[in-house]
Amino acid sequence: MQFTGTSDYVATEDLTIAVNAAIALERPLLVKGEPGTGKTELARQVASALGLRMIEWNVKSTTKAQQGLYEYDAVSRLRDSQLGDERVRDVRNYIKKGKLWEAFEADEKVVLLIDEIDKADIEFPNDLLQELDRMEFFVYETGETIRARHRPIVIITSNNEKELPDAFLRRCFFHYISFPDAQTMERIVRVHFPDIKPTLLRAALTRFYELRETPGLKKKPSTSEALDWLKLLMADDLDAEDLRAEPGAALPRLHGALLKNEQDVHLFERLAFMARRPRA
Incomplete structure (x- = not known):
């Protein structure tokens, strides 16, 4: 599985080497660079070139790492229980799957884009260390472990607005997109x-x-x-x-x-x- 660029995206030699190295190592590719240098588009083009579906997680300043796994709506379950709704018998009715869960349970290999990770709180990358490393996480409400059926190609972008933790960096293959000559x-x-x-x-x-x-x-x-x-x-x-x-x-x-x-x-x-x- 080799990325060589596409007709719609000019990929320099060092960029294609970085993408293919991350795929071979099965590690997330962390891409930094000035805003507007094609970091997000790279993920789309990798998915297109390799014929894979892309799952996009757009990170905001309020985004929490847990949202990428799942969210449990305890308030709605409490309200439904007071109304006598039969849905309360199954806690799964109140669990919203996140983008990582979606990527892990996919029947085929996918490209997972975590876009602009540096927008979130400094603890955000650390909170995803184990999940991205082991490709699994535990759902406390149901007692089940969600494991990736096919290890996704993970591409993480950063505009370099804040430093990322060393522990997180060690688990990534890094590439800086220089401004094109x-x-x-x-x-x-x-x-x-x-x-x-x-x-x-x-x-x-x-x-x-x-x-x-x-x-x-x-x-x-x-x-x-x-x-x-x-x-x-x-x-x-x-x-x-x-x-x-x-x-x-x-x-x-x-x-x-x-x-x-x-x-x-x-x-x-x-x-x-x-x-x-x-x-x-």
Whole structure:
């Protein structure tokens, strides 16, 4: 079972090696990188390339590890017992299966995505150590042990917003998705926009990387934002001359697709103003 990328996703050699190493080791693949560098999409493409179903667990700041296993609704059971409902005789009627349970009981191998694990409380990863390592967990309400029928391919993403526990890291195969260089970015763009004008693509990427490298930028634009920007440039039928006509430090055309906070917009406005000032 080897992942080599897909026609819709440009996977670098080091990324494909990481995915296949995690599969061979049967360990979770922990993928870090800037937001918008394709970490979540990687899981979808791995599932697509290997012909597997994907189960997605989107982690939020309020998410608890137990929710990935199951949730027991004791309040509803108490209410139903007061109403004389026959459902109370079977506790299973009040257990909601989580994403890990769903992945473990699947009749076939699946890809399990635990997305943005760093959003949750710091104890969240530690609370999943044994379950992900042993591929089983105990249901106290029913007295049964749920074991994985087929060990899922687990892909965990993190935006690096907080450090993850060492004990958790030891159980993962780690890969950091570096921001793509211009050559790789061009390949990515051509996957999404095969009909883009070559001159527009080169001029836009030159402008994009100039913007990313501007000192003092609070939030550098990501790959997904670059694709949004190029889509708008193509929709307006702009060409390379439209981009080159701008002063080097001025705000780029349709900059709202690239700059996402007022500090960065003001930074470029100041740079543009300074560029226009006559020299003494």
